[in-house]
Amino acid sequence: xxxxxxxxxxxxPLKTQKLVLGTQIGLRILTIALTLAATLVVLTSRQSTVxxxxxxxxxxxxxxxxxxxxxxxxxVCALSILSLLLVFFLCHQGSNSAKFYYFFLHDLxxxxxxxxxxxAATAEGYIGRYGNTHSGWMPICEYVGKFCHKMxxxxxxxxxxxxxxxxxxxxxxxxxxxxxx
Numbered sequence: 001x002x003x004x005x006x007x008x009x010x011x012x013p014l015k016t017q018k019l020v021l022g023t024q025i026g027l028r029i030l031t032i033a034l035t036l037a038a039t040l041v042v043l044t045s046r047q048s049t050v051x052x053x054x055x056x057x058x059x060x061x062x063x064x065x066x067x068x069x070x071x072x073x074x075x076v077c078a079l080s081i082l083s084l085l086l087v088f089f090l091c092h093q094g095s096n097s098a099k100f101y102y103f104f105l106h107d108l109x110x111x112x113x114x115x116x117x118x119x120a121a122t123a124e125g126y127i128g129r130y131g132n133t134h135s136g137w138m139p140i141c142e143y144v145g146k147f148c149h150k151m152x153x154x155x156x157x158x159x160x161x162x163x164x165x166x167x168x169x170x171x172x173x174x175x176x177x178x179x180x181x
Contacts, residue, residue: 020171020175021087023171024087024103024168024171024172025084025087025088027164027167027168027171028080028083028084028087028168029084030161030164031076031077031080031110031161031164031165031168032077032080032081032084034157034158034160034161034164035073035074035076035077035080035114035157035158035161036073036077037154037157038073038154038155038157038158038161039070039073039074039077039154041150041151041153041154041157042060042066042069042070042073042150042151042154043060043070044150045058045059045060045147045150045151045154046058046059046060046147047144047145047146047147049143049144051143056140056143056144058140058144058147059147060151063124065120065121065123065124066121066124066151068116068117068120069117069118069120069121069154069155069158071117072113072114072116072117072118073114073117073154073158073161075113076110076113076114076161076165079106079110080110083103083106083107083110086103087103100172100175100176101172101176103168103172103176104169104172104173104176106172107165107168107169107172108169110165111162111165111166111168111169114158114161114162114165115162117158118155118158118159118162121151121154121155121158122155125148125151125152125155128140128141128148128151129141129148
């Protein structure tokens with residue numbers, strides 16, 4: 001029985017708790033900043049030009065994929081703010097491994113949402129940049145380059161937030177594994 005207690009300590013050292021808490025807070029703040037920036041870049045990306053005598057207007061709202069991308073980032077940003085507040089609230093009550101299991105589930109769902117939005121926007125952006133000859137879709141980025149560059153920057157920011165969320169998920173999972181049943 002004593003070897004089991006040695007493998008799974010009841011409470012991690014205070015220094016470890018502070019390190020985990022600081023990392024949680026830092027990654028959540030970074031996630032908020034990245035998803036907020038990605039959302040704002042998408043919402044402000046628009047360009048009008050004339051190609052072959054035809055006016056071309058590019059906006060995120062013309063594509064359901066880009067709308068989903070913008071909404072996914074906005075939702076993850078809002079939920080990250082909520083989880084940051086919960087981390088501050090729960091840190092005053094003391095560390096409990098069971099609490100981190102709920103953070104794990106929360107972080108995992110946010111990770112999947114931001115990944116789905118980023119992947120969808122990447123696919124749409126690829127078609128916009130290179131077209132699809134089999135379907136007869138022409139590339140449009142040579143006409144609305146500013147719009148494409150802003151969308152590319154937004155997708156990169158979103159993938160960076162995905163990386164932060166993966167690290168948060170791993171951190172929450174490793175902290176919650178200390179749950180005693």
